[in-house]
Amino acid sequence: MHIQVATSATPSLRSTLGWRALSLAGAIALGLCAPSWAAEAPFPSTYQALASETTLIRGATVLTGTGERLNNADVLMSDGKIQAVGQQLQTPAGAKVIDGEGRWVTPGIIDVHSHLGVYPSPGVKAHQDGNEITGPVTANVWAEHALWPQDTGFAAALAGGITSMMILPGSANLVGGRGVTVKNVPATSYQAMKFPDAPHGLKMACGENPKRVYGEKGRFPSTRMGNVAGYRQAWIDAQEYADKIKAYEDKLAEGEDAKAPKRDLRLETLAGALNGEILVHMHCYRADEMMTILDMADEFGYQVTAFHHGVEAYKIADELAEAGTCGALWADWWGFKMEAYDGIQENIALVDRPANGCAIVHSDSAEGIQRLNQEAAKAMVRGQRAGMDIDEARAIRWITSNAAKSLGIYDQTGSLEAGKMADVVLWNQNPFSVYAQAQQVFIDGALIYDRNDPDYQPLSDFMLGQSAEENR
Amino acid sequence: MNKKILALALSSAALSLALATPAFAQDVLITNATVHTAQDGRVIENGRVLIRDGRIREVGTSVSAPRGVATFDAAGRHLTPGLFGGVAPAGLVEVSAEDSTTESRLDLSGAPHQHPVMRPEFNPIRAYNPHSTPIAVNRVEGVTFGMVGASGGGSLIAGQGQLARFDGSYDPAISGSDTLFMQLGARSKNLSGESRAGQYMLLEQAFDEARADRKSLDGEVRLMTKRGRGVLAKFLQGGRVLVSVSRAADILQVIKLAKANNFKPIILGGSDAWMVADEIAAAKVPVILNPLANLPGNFDHLGARLDHAKLLQDAGVTIAFSLGDAHNSRKLRQAAGNAVANGLEWEDALAAITSTPAEIFGQGDAVGSIEKGQIADLVLWSGDPLEITSVAEALWMGGQSMPMQSRQTKLRDRYLEQDPEMPRQYIKP
Incomplete structure (x- = not known):
């Protein structure tokens, strides 16, 4: 699998995004601690883990996210990290011990496709901030700039065990803009949620949505032909921009005088996607269209990290595995439009089937994000019924490690391994049951949600003081 | 191979x-x-x-x-028993976004000379297509009947609906299940001069019109055709009216309106219903809710919560479930399981997707339970029928x-x- 990982923990000396070279200071910083783009990029994360205590969950069924299931096992968290996972761990002095008997522990659940905050609840007119429907290529816009942290959906998702998610612009445009990965912590600004050092995603869209939105306005594109021409032109422009930046940097490096090219936010983002620092997440339903996109990625030398929705991904599961492209999919949505007509419930299991298959269960829904475990369970059973050997230990990867890989954060979260962020869910029972509920949710080792303790149940500013809430 | x-x-x-x-x-x-x-x-x-x-x-x-x-x-x-698929346009839609395949919503605003704004005579079951693929897709998951009716958006009175059995026949309606559909609240404000008070005003005007003799209508602005008046008048003799409404204050308005105009309301949605559960129970008004709805889609839904089914059940309200989706009505079983996870008794959750909806629409003797005399619509499950890891393994409809x-x-x-x-x-x- 060729999942792009670009985080502080995996330094890369890959070529730069343009803006860093625009000042000499930036160029020096680049040389010192690459890849510093995340740290140096504007709108930096101000996320701080909440206070945590050393916590040992004792004697639970543990799904590690790496494909393993450990029975009667312990999980030790301290200093915000997973310290150990295994049987009969020593209890450190002063550790809080949680009885895990009969309970299950999984990594924090990750949703790679959410519009929380940009299409929030309440979904009033003033809140419709997810699609910049004024041009088919709006690579210059960033979802985080519309992200309303008071969306009541965040707390609801937390009760479903969601610890991280990527929030994307919508699919009206060929290129919708940058997506942001956040930790699901209550906050007053999105910066305080922003996942430290996570790469941006680039939201792109195939098929019916862009051609409908612009075709109905009598504008380009109005066909799938137009869609592809639109992407290719954008990539050509981005290549030219990247070349210009590179020529400028080369001159600086040789000590020559050079005038910095004018920054172009649109092309900056696209160039970042071409060089792999921004991960391409593309809304695409039909198998034939996904094959077209993979060819286009070859033409321009970039990687499609994941196709989202991919209702027909099962038809090209081998090709996706070969390309190292994940399928971020629904368990059973279908039929709401023509390109979703061939949906089947075995889609996720079939994408998971090839040796390098990368299946992800995503939600794209404020309801679905609250029970991704159930969606994974449905997909698991359909795979089993179709003769595939899929157990819980394997299926949990679809909403933990595979999701983390596609977001470029797997070195930090997405599995229960020593040294990783202690993003952990304690379930009252096997989470692949409709009756399962997240009992406690930890983010960086801190208890963020407790089903049995109202003191650990956040309430958005919006709901505060509403009589519905007071009457509860 | x-x-x-x-x-x-x-x-x-x-x-x-x-x-x-x-x-x-x-x-x-x-x-x-x-x-x-x-x-x-x-x-x-x-x-x-x-x-x-x-x-x-x-x-x-x-x-x-x-x-x-x-x-x-x-x-x-x-x-x-075979499962209820909810209140959804099953058989009236193939691909939701393809207008050429959707039949459940009447919008005559573009048609010439169509002054009457309410068309209670609109009965979309006449467009039902048993070959529509969502029917079999959901049937193999145990969904054997549903309330097939008019979608809102075109008029406060959207049209009618009937309980239909998804056995593949051309004539699926269970006779005696006729229900009138209304949609009120925030989503219908554009149909009532931008005030929800206008909704009650227009409905009362329509009720008066339905009851009026022809002469007294001379010179009045008419909301309905003669046929439409006849249909509405029939429902105003104790007929079932499914009202899509959510705010607590609106629910109480609907109960009052129903009493004054002699119809039997059924609340669809009803996010705030738990706040006025005692009044709803006293009025014997059933509520058909979505057990997964816990977010405020708009200001009408601030009360949405996951334990809604349990709260209403405990208050003595008759409840059934619906997600409103014809393509994925198989998911209603999962929703029922979630209601159990949030406090509802298991057998009450099963009833909410089998016998209770049949009873709400007057067909409790025909479908929805495994009792002597019922139509033999039955599902055999690999495990706990409300569990997502269970699947339907065999299915009988009308004994077949x-x-x-x-x-x-x-x-x-x-x-x-x-x-x-x-x-x-x-x-x-």
């Missing part, structure tokens, strides 16, 4: 059924089933159900097979064994095989 994998794809139960009994046998004795009758929470372990001529004839533990009637061994599995195939199972079987010699388009499961 790899026949093994294809064979695996077929459920073992379907195979054993095919071997045990002739296909489409009308008469069968199901034995050794855990029978969930969906009546008063009654469960019969090691139960038997005798089906003859399409009806359930006997239910119990000591029913024997009359001569010539085959038996079907359920092997201890759970047997439930139904094939466990849909367009989706065929697509699955076409693509399940690895490395076929010929293009997959030659594989026709």
Whole structure:
């Protein structure tokens, strides 16, 4: 699998995004601690883990996210990290011990496709901030700039065990803009949620949505032909921009005088996607269209990290595995439009089937994000019924490690391994049951949600003081 | 071709059924089933159900097979009534975004000379297509009936609906289940001069008009055609009116309106219903809710919560469930399971997707429970019927064994095989 990982923990000396070279200071910083783009990029994360205590969950069924299931096992968290996972761990002095008997522990659940905050609840007119429907290529816009942290959906998702998610612009445009990965912590600004050092995603869209939105306005594109021409032109422009930046940097490096090219936010983002620092997440339903996109990625030398929705991904599961492209999919949505007509419930299991298959269960829904475990369970059973050997230990990867890989954060979260962020869910029972509920949710080792303790149940500013809430 | 994998794809139960009994046998004795009758929470372990001529004839533990009637061994599995698919335009839609395939919503705003703004005579069941693929896709998951009716958006009175059985027939409606559909609240404000007070004003105008004699209408602005007035007048003689409404204050307005105008309201949605549960229970108004709805889509839904079903049940309100989606009505079973996770009793959750919706629409004697005399629409499950890891393994409608195939199972079987010699388009499961 060729999942792009670009985080502080995996330094890369890959070529730069343009803006860093625009000042000499930036160029020096680049040389010192690459890849510093995340740290140096504007709108930096101000996320701080909440206070945590050393916590040992004792004697639970543990799904590690790496494909393993450990029975009667312990999980030790301290200093915000997973310290150990295994049987009969020593209890450190002063550790809080949680009885895990009969309970299950999984990594924090990750949703790679959410519009929380940009299409929030309440979904009033003033809140419709997810699609910049004024041009088919709006690579210059960033979802985080519309992200309303008071969306009541965040707390609801937390009760479903969601610890991280990527929030994307919508699919009206060929290129919708940058997506942001956040930790699901209550906050007053999105910066305080922003996942430290996570790469941006680039939201792109195939098929019916862009051609409908612009075709109905009598504008380009109005066909799938137009869609592809639109992407290719954008990539050509981005290549030219990247070349210009590179020529400028080369001159600086040789000590020559050079005038910095004018920054172009649109092309900056696209160039970042071409060089792999921004991960391409593309809304695409039909198998034939996904094959077209993979060819286009070859033409321009970039990687499609994941196709989202991919209702027909099962038809090209081998090709996706070969390309190292994940399928971020629904368990059973279908039929709401023509390109979703061939949906089947075995889609996720079939994408998971090839040796390098990368299946992800995503939600794209404020309801679905609250029970991704159930969606994974449905997909698991359909795979089993179709003769595939899929157990819980394997299926949990679809909403933990595979999701983390596609977001470029797997070195930090997405599995229960020593040294990783202690993003952990304690379930009252096997989470692949409709009756399962997240009992406690930890983010960086801190208890963020407790089903049995109202003191650990956040309430958005919006709901505060509403009589519905007071009457509860 | 790899026949093994294809064979695996077929459920073992379907195979054993095919071997045990002739296909489409009308008469069968199901034995050794855990029978969930969906009546008063009654469960019969090691139960038997005798089906003859399409009806359930006997239910119990000591029913024997009359001569010539085959038996079907359920092997201890759970047997439930066929499931309710909710209030959804099943059979009225193929692809939601393709106008040429959607029939449930009447919008005459573009048609010339269509002054009447309310058309209670609109009855979309006449556009029902049993071959619509969502029917079989959801039937193989146990969904055998639903409330098929008019979608809102075009008028405060959207039209009518009927309970329909998804057995593939051209005439699916269960007679006597006629229901009028209304949609009120924030989503309908554009139909009432931008005030929800205007909604009650217009409805009262319509009710007056329906009851008026022809003469007294002379010179008045008319909201309906003559036929429409007749239809509405019929519902104002104690008929069922399904009202999509959510705010607590609106729910109380609807109860008042119903009393004053002699119709039986059924609340659909009702996010705030728990706040006025006692009033709703006292008025004997059923609520059809979505157990997964817990977010405020708009200001009408600030009360949405996951334990809604339990709160209403505890208050004595009659509840049933609906997600409103024709393509994925199979998900209603999952929603019922979630209601259980949030406090509702298991048998009450099963009733909310079987017998209770049938009773709400006046057809509790025909469908929705496993009782003597009912139409034999039954589902056999691999495990706990409300559990997401369980699947339907056999299905009878009107006593007939139904094939466990849909367009989706065929697509699955076409693509399940690895490395076929010929293009997959030659594989026709």
